[in-house]
Amino acid sequence: MINVIILGPPGAGKGTQSQRLEERAGLKQLSTGDMLRAEVAAQTEIGNKVKAILDRGDLVPDDLIVAMIGKRIGEFDCKYGVIFDGFPRTLAQAQALDAMLEKKGSPLKAVIELAVDEQELLNRQRSRIAETKAAGGEVRSDDNEETLRNRLSVFRQQTTPLIPYYRDRGVLETVDGMQPVDVVSRAIKAILAKNDGTCPASNGNAVKNACPTR
Numbered sequence: 001m002i003n004v005i006i007l008g009p010p011g012a013g014k015g016t017q018s019q020r021l022e023e024r025a026g027l028k029q030l031s032t033g034d035m036l037r038a039e040v041a042a043q044t045e046i047g048n049k050v051k052a053i054l055d056r057g058d059l060v061p062d063d064l065i066v067a068m069i070g071k072r073i074g075e076f077d078c079k080y081g082v083i084f085d086g087f088p089r090t091l092a093q094a095q096a097l098d099a100m101l102e103k104k105g106s107p108l109k110a111v112i113e114l115a116v117d118e119q120e121l122l123n124r125q126r127s128r129i130a131e132t133k134a135a136g137g138e139v140r141s142d143d144n145e146e147t148l149r150n151r152l153s154v155f156r157q158q159t160t161p162l163i164p165y166y167r168d169r170g171v172l173e174t175v176d177g178m179q180p181v182d183v184v185s186r187a188i189k190a191i192l193a194k195n196d197g198t199c200p201a202s203n204g205n206a207v208k209n210a211c212p213t214r
């Protein structure tokens, strides 16, 4: 059983890379953004509560997200492990995840940080919106420059503290997310293969080379 976190600013390719990774050995991709958008679309109580937050690009409250993930990872399709896409986004969420995984006896194998330049993200968004419109598609209500700028600032302030948090625990791996999608996928695959020799300590920290490679 393995769990992987894909960490990175909005638009860095977390979703694309997580989906590609999902094709590997029964891992389940869980995107908190997709889960929240599904609630909004279904106009549930949670959905109605979070719609404006999503549209602004702010973070929904930690307790709501933690409860949602806590429930979801207990489901059958998560039994071989999860690729967390867009979660955790705050230190409180990271600590809650540690506690949940420890309780489940399911270690964190790696945190993959996709490093991407902010200007590149704004450029990518412009092309994506233009392509979607050209194809007659509908642009997401939080896919505009103002919201992206806010989401980038929220990422800088609330999510980047997770980088030293996971680095200190020996599980952080950084991949240059500016490279072509296939190159990024291969880099992630190589990291996970390399980390097959990593043993989780009882406190959830990874101890490199502590046990023979399987």
Ligand code: AMP
Residues within 6 Å of the ligand: 010, 031, 032, 033, 034, 036, 053, 054, 055, 057, 058, 059, 060, 061, 065, 085, 086, 087, 088, 089, 093, 151
């Ligand atoms: P995403 O699709 O991951 O970029 O998420 C879209 C939006 O959902 C974010 O801008 C937040 O408003 C909300 N969201 C997703 N994941 C989280 C999270 N882990 N914590 C708080 N808010 C989240």
